[in-house]
Each structure stands twice: as C-alpha cells, then as structure tokens.
Amino acid sequence: MQVKTFLLGTVFCTLAVQAHAQDEMACKGQVSSLNVIGQGMPAVTELSNRLSEFNAKWDTEVRITLLGENERRARARLDASTGAGSYHVMYVDEANLAEYVSAGWVYPLADVVPESYDLADFRTDLRNVATIDGTQYFAPFVGGGDVMMYRKDLLEEAGLEVPRTLDDMVAAIKLLDAADNRAHGWAARGQRGSGMNVWRWTPFFRALGGEWIDDGMPAFNSPAGVAATELYKDLMAYAPPGIATFNWSDSVEAFRSGQVAILIESDVFGPWMEDVAKSSVVGKVGYAPPPDPLPSAGWAHGWAVSTVGAAEGCIQVVAGDFVGWATSKEMEQQRLEAGIASDIGRVSTLQSDAFKALVPQEYIDALLETGPKTDLLIMASPVWPEIGDTLGLALEEIFAGTRTDVQAVLDEAAFFAEDSLAGLK
Amino acid sequence: MTRKRFVTLTLIPAIGLLATLALVSIAGAIWFSVMNRTLRSADYEFVGLHNFLRLLRDRRFFNALENSIIWEAITVIGTLTLAVLLAVLIFETVKKPLWRNLICFAFLVPVLLPRVAAAFIWRFLYSPSLGVINYLCGLVGIGPVEFLANPSLALISVAVVDIWQWGLFFTVILLKLLETLPREPIEAAKLDSARTWEIHAYVTLPMLKGPLISLTLVKAVESLRSFDLIFVMTGGGPGTATETLDLYAYQMGINMGGRISYASAMSVLLLIVTTMAFVIIWKAGKKWTN
Numbered sequence: 001m002q003v004k005t006f007l008l009g010t011v012f013c014t015l016a017v018q019a020h021a022q023d024e025m026a027c028k029g030q031v032s033s034l035n036v037i038g039q040g041m042p043a044v045t046e047l048s049n050r051l052s053e054f055n056a057k058w059d060t061e062v063r064i065t066l067l068g069e070n071e072r073r074a075r076a077r078l079d080a081s082t083g084a085g086s087y088h089v090m091y092v093d094e095a096n097l098a099e100y101v102s103a104g105w106v107y108p109l110a111d112v113v114p115e116s117y118d119l120a121d122f123r124t125d126l127r128n129v130a131t132i133d134g135t136q137y138f139a140p141f142v143g144g145g146d147v148m149m150y151r152k153d154l155l156e157e158a159g160l161e162v163p164r165t166l167d168d169m170v171a172a173i174k175l176l177d178a179a180d181n182r183a184h185g186w187a188a189r190g191q192r193g194s195g196m197n198v199w200r201w202t203p204f205f206r207a208l209g210g211e212w213i214d215d216g217m218p219a220f221n222s223p224a225g226v227a228a229t230e231l232y233k234d235l236m237a238y239a240p241p242g243i244a245t246f247n248w249s250d251s252v253e254a255f256r257s258g259q260v261a262i263l264i265e266s267d268v269f270g271p272w273m274e275d276v277a278k279s280s281v282v283g284k285v286g287y288a289p290p291p292d293p294l295p296s297a298g299w300a301h302g303w304a305v306s307t308v309g310a311a312e313g314c315i316q317v318v319a320g321d322f323v324g325w326a327t328s329k330e331m332e333q334q335r336l337e338a339g340i341a342s343d344i345g346r347v348s349t350l351q352s353d354a355f356k357a358l359v360p361q362e363y364i365d366a367l368l369e370t371g372p373k374t375d376l377l378i379m380a381s382p383v384w385p386e387i388g389d390t391l392g393l394a395l396e397e398i399f400a401g402t403r404t405d406v407q408a409v410l411d412e413a414a415f416f417a418e419d420s421l422a423g424l425k
Numbered sequence: 426m427t428r429k430r431f432v433t434l435t436l437i438p439a440i441g442l443l444a445t446l447a448l449v450s451i452a453g454a455i456w457f458s459v460m461n462r463t464l465r466s467a468d469y470e471f472v473g474l475h476n477f478l479r480l481l482r483d484r485r486f487f488n489a490l491e492n493s494i495i496w497e498a499i500t501v502i503g504t505l506t507l508a509v510l511l512a513v514l515i516f517e518t519v520k521k522p523l524w525r526n527l528i529c530f531a532f533l534v535p536v537l538l539p540r541v542a543a544a545f546i547w548r549f550l551y552s553p554s555l556g557v558i559n560y561l562c563g564l565v566g567i568g569p570v571e572f573l574a575n576p577s578l579a580l581i582s583v584a585v586v587d588i589w590q591w592g593l594f595f596t597v598i599l600l601k602l603l604e605t606l607p608r609e610p611i612e613a614a615k616l617d618s619a620r621t622w623e624i625h626a627y628v629t630l631p632m633l634k635g636p637l638i639s640l641t642l643v644k645a646v647e648s649l650r651s652f653d654l655i656f657v658m659t660g661g662g663p664g665t666a667t668e669t670l671d672l673y674a675y676q677m678g679i680n681m682g683g684r685i686s687y688a689s690a691m692s693v694l695l696l697i698v699t700t701m702a703f704v705i706i707w708k709a710g711k712k713w714t715n
Contacts, residue, residue, distance in 0.1 A: 400663030
C-alpha cells in the first residue's frame with residue numbers, strides 16, 4: 001500500500017511539475033519586452049552581454065536602464081509610487097528595501113523566482129540584508145562589508161605595522177601623509193547621500209557609541225555623532241584635494257592610482273586594486289578588517305520583481321525567471337571567467353577554485369576576519385533614504401566648510417528627521 | 426475662406442496643443458502644491474497654503490533662490506560679454522571668409538555637445554588630482570585648486586562651462602549679424618576718425634540693440650534650465666553652494682523622500698517670480714529699443 005501511495009505520489013508530483021513548467025513556458029512570446037532598472041555595477045554591465053540567451057528563452061527583449069545610484073533610487077521610487085509600473089524588475093539595495101517592502105512595491109522572492117535557482121545558496125550575510133521579518137525580497141548579486149586597504153610598501157618604508165585600532169590608524173594616516181611618499185594618508189566619501197558620505201561616516205558614529213533613535217526620537221546629534229563628525233572631518237585634512245565632494249568612485253580611483261595610503265571601503269573594491277589594466281598598485285595592497293572598534297557596514301544589492309510593473313501573470317513569470325537567471329550559479333561562474341571577482345552573491349561561488357584564483361589569499365582572509373564585524377549599520381526604516389540624505393547634506397556642508405558648528409548642523413538634520421519619523425505614524 | 430480665418434484655423438491645433446500641455450502641468454503643480462502628497466504614500470489631503478508658508482521659513486529655499494539669481498546674472502552677463510568681445514575681435518582681425526567660417530564652425534562645437542557630456546568633460550578637467558587645468562595651474566605654481574569642492578569657487582566654475590557653451594555660440598550669431606550691417610555708418614564714423622572701439626560702442630552695437638535684447642532673453646530662459654549641468658558637475662554641492670531652485674525642487678520632490686507637494690509649491694513660486702521678472706525685463710527692453 002505504501003509503495004502504491006509512493007508511486008502515485010511520484011507520478012502526481014512529476015505531472016504537477018511538468019504542468020507547471022508547461023504553464024510557465026506558455027508565457028514564451030507573450031511578453032514583448034521586459035524593463036529592468038539597474039545600476040552600473042560590473043555584474044549588471046556584464047549581464048548586458050548575455051541577454052541574448054534570456055531573450056531567446058522567452059522570446060522577449062530585456063531592456064536595462066542604467067543609472068547612477070541616487071538617480072536609480074529616485075526613478076524607481078517615482079515609477080512605483082505613481083503606479084506607472086514602467087519597470088518590471090527593480091534594482092534594490094539595503095537603503096531602500098524597508099521603504100519598498102512597507103509600500104508593497106516588491107514581491108517576496110520565493111513567490112516569483114523558481115526553486116530551481118537554489119535560493120538557499122545565497123550568502124547568509126547578503127540574504128540577511130535582503131530579508132525583512134523572515135521574508136527575503138531580493139536576490140543579491142553583490143554586497144558584503146568593509147575592508148581596510150593599505151599600501152604595504154608605504155607602511156614598510158615608514159616602519160609602521162598594520163593598524164589594528166582606530167587610534168593606530170589615525171596616527172598612521174598622519175605619519176604617512178607627512179612622509180615624502182607622494183601619497184596622501186587617507187581618502188573617504190564626502191559627497192552627500194545616504195549611500196555616500198553617511199555610509200562611510202556611520203561606522204565611526206557607531207564605533208563611538210552612537211545610536212540612530214533614542215526613545216522614538218532621532219539621536220544622531222548626540223555627543224557620539226558630533227565626535228564622529230569631527231574625527232571624520234579631521235581625517236579629511238590628510239586626503240587628496242576635493243575630498244569634500246568625493247564619491248566612492250573618486251576615493252577608490254584615488255587609491256588605485258597610487259595617491260592614497262589607507263582606505264576603508266566596501267570589500268568589493270578589493271579585486272579592483274588587483275586589476276592590472278586599471279590599477280597602478282597591483283601587488284602593493286594589503287587587506288585587513290577595519291581597525292577596532294570600527295564595525296563593518298553590511299550591504300547588499302540585488303534584483304526584485306516589482307508588484308507595480310509586473311502585476312500580471314506572464315510578466316510576473318518572466319520577471320521572476322530573469323531575477324533567478326541573472327543571479328544564478330552559472331551566471332556567477334561566467335562572470336568569474338570574464339575576470340569579475342567583485343560581485344559575488346553565492347556561497348558556492350566563494351568556495352569555487354575560479355574565485356580563489358582571481359584574488360589574493362590575503363583578501364580572502366580579510367573577508368573572513370571581517371565577517372563577524374559586519375552588520376546593517378544604517379537605520380532600518382522606510383524613511384531612511386530621506387533621513388539619510390538630509391544628514392548627508394549636513395555632513396557635506398561641514399566637510400566643505402560652508403558650516404562650522406557641527407552640533408548645530410546635526411541638530412538641524414535631527415529636527416528634520418523628526419518630521420520624517422512623524423510621517424510614519 | 427478669408428485669409429484671416431485660414432490663419433486662425435491652422436494655428437488653433439498647434440496653440441491648443443501647446444496650451445493644453447502647459448496648462449495641464451501648471452494646473453497639476455498648483456493642485457499638488459496645496460496638498461501634502463509624498464511619493465511614499467498614495468494618501469494625501471488638502472493643506473491649503475501650508476507648503477508655501479513653510480517655504481518662507483526654509484533656509485535652503487532662500488539659499489537656492491539666491492544661487493538662482495547669481496547663476497542667472499553670471500551666465501547671462503558672462504555669455505553676452507564674451508560673445509560681444511569675441512565677435513568684435515574676429516570681425517576686426519579675421520578678414521578672410523574661409524578663416525571666419527572655420528572659426529564659426531569650431532565655436533559651434535561646444536553647444537552641439539550634450540550638456541551631460543560637457544559636464545562630465547569639465548568635471549574631469551577641473552579634477553584637483555587628475556585634471557588638465559590643475560596640471561597647468563601647477564606649472565605656474567598655483568594650486569591644486571578645488572574648483573568644484575570649494576564653496577566660493579564652485580558656482581562660478583560651473584558657470585564657466587555654461588558660458589563656454591553658449592558664449593561661443595552667440596559669438597557666431599553676433600558675427601553674422603555684424604556682417605549684415607550696412608557699411609555706410611561705419612565708413613562715416615571712420616571718416617570722423619573714430620577709433621575701432623568707438624565705432625562698435627557707438628555705431629554697430631546700438632544698431633544691434635534689438636537682436637541683443639532677444640539674445641539676452643533667450644539666454645535668461647536657457648539659464649533657468651541648467652539643471653543637468655549643475656546636477657552632473659556638483660549635484661548642488663559642496664553643501665548647498667550650487668543648489669539652484671530647480672535642483673532643490675528635484676532634491677525635495679524626487680530624490681529626498683519624495684515630497685512632491687512641497688516641490689510643487691516651490692515650482693509654482695518659481696513660475697510666478699520668473700514670469701514677473703521676464704515681463705519687467707521685456708518691457709524695459711522694449712522701452713530701450715524704442
């Protein structure tokens with residue numbers, strides 16, 4: 001009896017899976033175009049080279065609109081909130097996930113992406129960032145935490161050890177900046193934005209004991225906030241000219257063109273330093289976790305299916321399959337073959353020989369050592385983009401010197417944040 | 426069908442379309458400006474003049490207004506001055522038509538460049554560590570100069586790009602206008618031993634008063650639409666040093682939290698202020714021409 005039940009069950013399941021697959025493939029040719037809004041990360045630009053495969057599978061045309069980070073966020077928000085629904089697949093990141101989920105603009109991932117894409121293989125740290133209340137909403141293809149990159153040759157010339165504490169790092173930055181080595185001591189993001197200067201300032205703020213909210217009110221204007229801002233501003237004196245408006249690209253390019261001795265940035269930029277075609281510091285860079293007590297800012301970017309753009313059956317099916325295909329194990333292996341080691345979303349890829357062949361062991365060691373320090377450091381709130389951008393502007397004003405009273409500027413940003421938080425209630 | 430009736434009937438579709446497009450968007454902006462609509466939520470309600478009253482207490486709004494006025498003044502005056510000086514210089518020094526045409530062609534290139542492309546090129550040129558301008562400054566012992574990161578230099582640095590694009594284009598227009606002027610008044614002034622600058626100051630340029638006023642108005646309108654240039658080069662920074670009204674409206678309405686009602690109130694105020702300013706300038710210009 002049990003064998004009979006088992007056989008019947010197996011036949012039923014097989015038929016169900018086949019029927020499901022047939023249902024899905026019934027969508028072939030039904031969606032003339034799939035609109036995707038994205039950001040020019042290496043994984044996304046590389047994806048553009050492989051679209052013909054997906055287009056042929058669904059007899060469709062994938063159109064990817066690439067924008068800068070702030071513009072991408074603004075355009076996607078406008079598209080979803082007005083109900084325009086021009087984009088079927090959205091590029092989501094840690095800063096706007098809470099907003100998208102609370103507004104109901106994205107589907108839970110498991111509802112739209114086929115199981116065959118092995119959702120359990122995504123890196124736990126990235127999956128955590130993509131998850132709210134136990135539900136994962138986007139498929140991450142890049143992310144991680146921070147890593148301290150330093151010029152081994154310059155530290156050696158100056159007789160310095162790798163800094164392990166924040167005080168050591170500040171001292172090393174000052175020494176290296178003063179040394180006759182044609183390099184500045186430090187670089188960091190100064191340009192306004194929740195994902196720009198605020199992102200890099202936040203580890204300093206949290207390291208000094210700062211909390212975003214205290215008793216329901218904004219608290220980043222606390223003594224910890226003031227101290228973090230003053231320290232960050234002080235370090236800018238040892239950075240290349242124009243630092244007050246540097247974005248992450250400016251900082252990374254300054255480092256890999258040999259102008260900077262120490263840089264704390266997102267770990268994905270590690271492999272950029274080893275790119276022979278673009279980096280003048282190949283082989284000279286050491287990697288270490290951010291010095292204590294600096295935490296590491298966890299982040300993740302990925303694809304999600306828009307409930308506004310992909311509300312109808314076949315578009316939803318094709319959009320879900322696109323998200324799975326674009327973040328699949330095979331896609332990551334193809335990226336590694338193309339020499340892209342910065343954008344890794346899956347555990348299986350991290351463990352692959354192809355990845356180990358592309359990056360220095362020291363970098364992998366630093367990643368592993370940094371892991372436990374990595375956490376989502378920003379405020380997990382739907383109004384974070386607004387609060388973060390306001391704070392970013394305040395910080396840029398301080399860094400650029402247009403305003404000098406740090407406490408007053410932070411108080412003003414906190415006052416504005418009260419409005420944003422009140423809007424939630 | 427009379428000629429007048431024919432002209433009226435053929436104009437109605439075009440004017441109707443333009444009026445619809447303009448009125449719908451203006452009506453939309455006014456509607457939103459008295460609501461509290463944000464992009465985060467579909468719910469909104471009538472708040473009367475709250476957004477306008479809040480603007481009057483907004484430090485950033487007044488800073489943006491000041492920047493917009495300075496931007497208008499620098500770019501309009503700078504463009505016209507550069508165009509007049511260069512046009513007169515070429516008119517007086519380059520006599521061969523071939524050379525003049527080659528110069529005109531070269532001067533047209535900047536304005537043919539997309540604004541965003543021009544902005545990226547100049548952003549790179551201005552770079553303190555990698556830019557050519559700072560390299561040249563370094564050769565004479567200046568710098569590095571933080572053209573875009575220094576709050577007191579940023580607005581003028583971006584304005585230089587605008588003047589570069591439009592000043593050279595206007596030079597071509599003015600040169601062609603100078604070539605079309607009758608020779609007799611110029612010859613008469615020469616017979617009276619007038620110097621070159623006197624001929625242009627008192628004869629040719631007054632003859633071009635009408636076109637100069639038109640060019641000024643065209644540039645003034647164009648300068649109001651410099652969002653793309655400023656956005657790419659500085660994003661309004663450092664701090665709020667280059668944040669003009671359109672940029673602030675964008676930051677509030679789209680980029681930061683999506684307060685579109687507040688941004689709409691700003692746009693309505695901008696519309697009223699610019700309409701009033703242009704009516705005054707237009708009337709003053711007409712009086713001067715007459």
